[in-house]
Structure formats: C-alpha cells, structure tokens
Amino acid sequence: MLNQANPIKQLVILSGKGGTGKTSISAAIADLARDSKNKINTVLIDADVDAANLSLVLQPQQSETYEFWGGSVAEIEKSKCIGCDLCKLLCRYDAVFPYADGSNSYFIDPIACDGCAACVYSCASEAIRMVQQKEGNWFHSKTVYGDLFHAELFPGKENSGKLVTLIKQHARLWAQDTQASLIVVDGPPGIGCPVISACAGADLGLIVTEPSVAGIHDLQRILSLLQHFKIPVVVCINKSDIYPKGKEKIRQFSSDYKIDILGEIPYDKHIIQAMVQGRPVTREYPNAPSSKVIQEIWNKLVCRLTKC
Amino acid sequence: MKNSKALCIAVASGKGGTGKTTVATSLALSLTPQENVLFLDCDVEAPNGHLFLRPRIEAEKKAVILIPRIDVEKCLTCGKCVEVCQFHALAEIGKSIMIFPQLCHGCGSCAWHCPSKAIKEIKNPIGVLEAGLALKGIRFAHGILTISEPMATPIIRQLKKWQKTETGSVIIQDAPPGASCSVVETLRGADFALLVSEPTPFGLHDLKQVLDILKEMNIPGGVIINRDGIGDFQVDQFLKQNHIPIMMRIPYSTEIASAVAAGKTLLDVSSNYGLEFKTLFSQIKKRVMENETC
Incomplete structure (x- = not known):
C-alpha cells in the first residue's frame, strides 16, 4: 500500500485524443483514493489549463487565487x-x-x-518596449477529495506549459509539507508542450483511450511520447463497447507492446449524469457499471504504483 | 474572404472529443464536388482528419524552425545573443555559448543582433507536412508534430501557408482542442468559426473559452450541438442568453458513435446530412457577407 514512508508517487492521466474521459476518470480516482480502506493522502492537479474541468466535478469548497504572469508582448509608442x-x-x-x-x-x-x-x-x-502579460490565474483549492491545484489560462494565451509547470511545483511542495503520498495529474489532450510539462517527473502514466480509429491513432502517439520520456504506462479503454473491432485492435496493440490494460469501461450514461451533478461517478453512482470497472482499475493502479 | 480569395471556415470546440473532426470532414464531403475544398487538419499533435478523408499523400515537406548555429571562429562570446533571447534558448557557459533547440522559437533575433555575424540559422525539423487528394477529390493537407517536440504553433503556421488556394475555393480548418495559442493560430485569418459543443458542463465551460477568443479576434461564429440529448440544457440556455446562433444539432445515437469510431462520417450514417451541411454552408456564407458589409 502507498504509505508516507515512501517518496511521493505521481500518476499522470493522458489520452492523446481529447474527450476520451480523462477528467471523469481522474475525478473518480480522487474519490476512490480518499475512500479506500487505507485512505491515501492525495494531491490533485488539473494540468489542462486552457480547458480546465476537474474543478467542475470536485467542486472546491474554497479557493485561493494567484495571478499568473507569463511572457511579454511588444508595444510601440x-x-x-x-x-x-x-x-x-x-x-x-x-x-x-x-x-x-x-x-x-x-x-x-x-x-x-x-x-x-x-x-x-x-x-x-x-520606441518599442516589452509589456509583461497577465495570462491567467491559478488556484489552490480545498475539496473533500483533497487539495486541488488548477488554473485558468486566459483564452488564446501562450505558455500553457509554463503554467502547468508552475502549478505542479506548488502542488509538489504542498504534497511534501502535508506528507501526501500520491499526486494525481489530470493531463491535457495532445502531445505538445503542456503535455510534456504534465508528464515531467511522473512515476506512471495511465492512458485513457477509446476504441475508435481516432482514439487508437492518438493512443500510439501519446504512448510514443511516454516511452520517449521512459515513463511506465498502463492503459484503460473507455466507452469500450462502441466499436468491438477497435477494442480488439487496442487489445492486440497492447499485447504487442506488452502494456497492461487495467480495465474496459463500457459506455455508461452515469458518467455524464454524474458530471452534470458535479460529482465523481464512483461517489454519485457507486453501483454503475462504469464505477465498478474504475474501482478495479484503481485497485490495480495502487498495486502498480507501490511497485514502481 | 477579406484578405484571401477563398472562404475559410475553422472548426473548433474548446473541449476535446466533441466532434470537431466529424463535423469538419462531413462538411468537406458534403460540399464536394460543387465546391473546390481544401481541408487543413491543424490538430498537429493528434491529427485524425486523414482517417476519415483517406488522402493519398503525394507531397511532403518538413516543418522546421530556424535555430542558431554559432561559428566559434567568429564568436566573441560577448553574450548579446543570450541577452536578446527571450526564451532562454541560448546560455553562456564558460567561454562558449550553448544552444537549447527545444526552447528556441525560431525568431532569428540572436542572428540579427550578433555584432560579429557569428550566428547562422539552420533548419531544425519539428514535424512534417503532408498533402494529397482525398475522398471525392478533396484537397487535403495536415501537419504532424514529431514526438517529444513541444511546439505545435509553427507547424500550423507553415501548414496554412503551404497550399495555394484558388479564387472561390473553400478552406476547412480543423482546430486542435483547448483554447490556447495553437487554437488562435488556426483561427487567424478565418472568415467564420464553427464551434462544436456538447451539452454538458465540460462542453459549456470550454465553449465559453473559445467564444472569448472569437470575440477578441473579431471572427463571426456559430455553434453545432453534438450528442444532443446527453447531459443538460445549460449550453442551450447560455447560447440563447448571449444571442449566439445554434446552427445544427446532431443527436446522440449509438449508430453515429459506432460509425465515427469505425472511421465513417455523418454522410455514411444518413444521406440527409449532406443536405443539412449544404444548408449550413449557405448560412455561413450569408453570415460572412453580412459581417464584411458592416
């Protein structure tokens, strides 16, 4: 079991393709970590700073707001x-x-x-000077699932990777100060700069994929990225029943690359209903088909994180 | 239409996985062969358009940024390049200058400002551009960011400049998810933005982010609600309150979900969509004309 004597473990949740369910699964993991028999002291990070949604599910009770001053732009007098x-x-x-x-x-x-x-x-x-830009805000929030570090990059701004790195630094310090044993990072889609920042220092990557041609294509790209950074990877398949052929492909692919599939979550309306309620699916509908599989995934994750 | 002679429609969403590519590819297929369509997949981190439009790739070009190379014979180690670089891509270490290519934005400032002309710029590939004819004669091009390279925006910029467009043609640009600089780069110069959302709290939150970008960039836009029927009514209410038009609704159905998962478009699900997208296109054209006259 994860315990405080060990160094803090960092789990990053990624997908390549957007909309596969990263945030819903991150929220459920936050809930399960807090709820497991041996409660795991967890710090949560939403690293998708230009489309930040984790706080919509974890519903902070209070937040401290900090300004994010990013790069500068030129101005002509x-x-x-x-x-x-x-x-x-x-x-x-x-x-x-x-x-x-x-x-x-x-x-x-x-x-x-x-x-x-x-x-x-x-x-x-x-006649030209550089003017530093306030590019967003970041927050340290209290939720019933643990402390959440998240941010809102102002629409259209650059430096999302820098902002991700900044909130991760604060989260890690907080985790050390509070003797947390796990950091869960809900990552952004894609494979570019904020994703690279989200991966930095991760002990394990959980890729949430879906059995669609696009999902599989992007699974291969995010997997290559994690392998490039030598981060161990596990996979879970969300909406696993929408396209059986695609599911077979992911199974085949995972076995070729010797990657464990920790669970196959069926398409389940409860996930969206829980999102509408602003609660993790495992808390709102603990007996839903998706919740049961996520529970299994979580048990296996704990096992993997203890080993790694 | 303002600056170029083609009509450029960008498809964006904020939240990922709402159906941008489904809409963009279905629109492209509906408009051909009547319109001359160029499809640009600007989601260079996770490009998926080719899975639906199946281009035969005939042209390839490296996407590069220019990075400095220092001629040590000429370098005075004066540190001017380190001073002017805003991205810490150059550092003075002992008696030499070190270059960090992945931090370089390719602005050329170091080369320009070097007093001894010791810096030459060389091409550093960060991805590849590919183009070819796709289904129904659609002209297709996409950019692919190389694994472990951080910067998507220069590839999008180069992709948009690569293919020539003819008068009267239609450019459809499929944007990446999110609402940061790569989305802005995709939207730059677009005549219209088609925003694909889903009726959920996540969909609404991220849609608002992109709407803010449109406002700032002064680009007219409309919304397509995909997976209509899942979730709640907040997206509808928000759009109504803010007088933002809903241009189309695509219901949630397992039939559509499985078809898209298998690499099909909405036109494969029902031929009615062909007509719907044509109607949508004439609405877009009308909106763009109105926007230009006022």
Missing part, C-alpha cells in the same frame, strides 16, 4: 515611431501593422506577437 519599417521586416510572426491613419507609424497585434523582442532590440528610436 506611436509618438516615437519614425516608420522605418525595420520591426516589420524582422518580425517572423506577422504581428507588425502600419496604422491606417496615414501617420507613417506602426502598431503590434498582441495576439500575433510571440514575445521574441527582436523588434525591441533593433528599434533605432527606442
């Missing part, structure tokens, strides 16, 4: 701009535009600006 065109020439992000008022000066589209500051250093009239 119109009165100093002499319209020399050099910034426009240098910018590789198509972010510099002339004013339409005939003033022979330029402005920067903050949405397009990548924050590289090439223009700042090259402007002869020192």
